[in-house]
Amino acid sequence: MSYKKLGNLDNAIIYLKKEIEISPNYNFGYRNLGDIYVELREFDKARQIYKNLISIDENKAQNYFFRALFFMNDVEDYLSAFSDLSKAIDLEKDNSKYYFTRAQLNVKNKDFENAIKDFEKTLELNPEIINTEYIYAEIAECYANFGDFEKALEYYDMEISSDENAHAYSERAIFFDSYLNDFDKAKIDFEKSIVLAPKTNNIVLKYLNFLYSNKKYDQALELSKKAQEIEPKDPQSDFVSASIYMEINKPFQALNMLNSCIEKIIKYSGEGYYISARDDTSIDFSEIFMMRGNFYKDKDKELMCSDYKEALKYTFNESQKEKINLLLSKNCVN
Numbered sequence: 001m002s003y004k005k006l007g008n009l010d011n012a013i014i015y016l017k018k019e020i021e022i023s024p025n026y027n028f029g030y031r032n033l034g035d036i037y038v039e040l041r042e043f044d045k046a047r048q049i050y051k052n053l054i055s056i057d058e059n060k061a062q063n064y065f066f067r068a069l070f071f072m073n074d075v076e077d078y079l080s081a082f083s084d085l086s087k088a089i090d091l092e093k094d095n096s097k098y099y100f101t102r103a104q105l106n107v108k109n110k111d112f113e114n115a116i117k118d119f120e121k122t123l124e125l126n127p128e129i130i131n132t133e134y135i136y137a138e139i140a141e142c143y144a145n146f147g148d149f150e151k152a153l154e155y156y157d158m159e160i161s162s163d164e165n166a167h168a169y170s171e172r173a174i175f176f177d178s179y180l181n182d183f184d185k186a187k188i189d190f191e192k193s194i195v196l197a198p199k200t201n202n203i204v205l206k207y208l209n210f211l212y213s214n215k216k217y218d219q220a221l222e223l224s225k226k227a228q229e230i231e232p233k234d235p236q237s238d239f240v241s242a243s244i245y246m247e248i249n250k251p252f253q254a255l256n257m258l259n260s261c262i263e264k265i266i267k268y269s270g271e272g273y274y275i276s277a278r279d280d281t282s283i284d285f286s287e288i289f290m291m292r293g294n295f296y297k298d299k300d301k302e303l304m305c306s307d308y309k310e311a312l313k314y315t316f317n318e319s320q321k322e323k324i325n326l327l328l329s330k331n332c333v334n
Contacts, residue, residue, distance in 0.1 A: 030056075031066055038074045041316075046070060061092035068101065078109055096126035100133070112142040130162050137171045144179050152179070166197035170206050174280075177210055186210065201231040206280075208240055213278040217244050235264040239275050239288065251295070258292045265314065286315035286324065297331075305332035 030053040037046035050067040057063065068084035071077040085102040092098065103118030119139045122129060129135055140155035156172040173189035176182040190207045197203045204227045211220035221244060227237035242257035264273070265285050275283045293307030308331070311324050 034070060038070070043075050059091060061088040061095065064088040065098055072105055078105060081105055094125055096122045096129065099125065107142065112145045116142045134159060134167055136162060137168055140175065144175055149179055166193040166200060166203050169193035169196065170203050173210065174206065183214060199230050201227065201234060204230060205236050208237060209276065209278055209280065212240050212244060217248060220244060233264060233268040233271065234273050235261045236275050238264065255295055258288065258295065261288055262292060284315050284317055284320055286311035286320055289314060308332060
């Protein structure tokens with residue numbers, strides 16, 4: 001796969017097609033070609049590749065698993081992903097990886113009861129998974145989501161007992177904050193997580209969102225500076241700082257942070273960075289351009305419209321595109 005590593009995807013496609021023609025039963029040729037089509041956002045072609053992969057051997061569980069990952073992670077077709085994962089499990093009932101992935105899919109579908117069953121089956125088949133995955137914390141989150149807080153806390157405690165790590169403390173902190181409204185316990189757990197992993201960007205950003213959501217703005221702004229030092233390419237801390245400055249009515253500081261955030265989105269969004277809201281849900285990058293465009297509203301129409309147009313380049317959400325195009329038609333037609 002040297003072509004792909006070098007970034008020459010067209011040659012990689014030619015190479016892989018020849019490889020498949022020569023060795024039509026070679027699974028990874030199909031997988032690598034599917035990955036390239038996903039990278040190019042040619043999802044229909046990727047879908048066909050995975051269909052061809054299944055046709056090689058309709059009784060091979062692994063092929064259904066690979067297609068399920070495509071459905072689950074790339075096109076968010078959760079119904080098809082569930083069907084393929086269930087088929088893989090029917091064909092290979094003792095593979096803990098399939099149960100674990102279906103459990104995670106059930107979480108995405110908010111089917112927490114069946115997620116717990118699949119997580120428990122994963123543990124039954126592979127008890128050592130506690131050394132590589134935060135499975136107790138995942139089970140705890142499921143119990144929290146359907147209101148069994150006592151059971152949730154039991155599993156968070158099990159996660160910490162099995163491995164006293166920063167992630168476990170940060171997840172229990174979020175539980176204390178989100179479900180029990182216990183700011184003090186949440187803050188203690190976050191501070192423990194920071195002590196254990198002071199330079200882990202993901203942990204610092206979770207703590208940052210926690211401080212922001214609880215209106216501890218001074219502390220959040222101070223932590224935001226630390227986050228920027230830990231991972232200069234990540235736009236999240238700039239976004240939080242901009243949001244805080246807007247809320248405390250410091251527009252020029254907000255604009256500076258938005259400029260920095262957008263600069264990082266343009267330069268580094270292809271490296272996998274994302275922006276999350278206070279509730280940890282992902283925010284479409286186009287929203288950041290819209291925020292700055294709205295800042296320019298009634299101040300500089302040209303800059304406002306430029307940001308609205310740029311926002312279209314950073315969304316694949318059709319309803320979001322309609323929203324942006326409506327604003328453009330209302331405000332930016334000469």
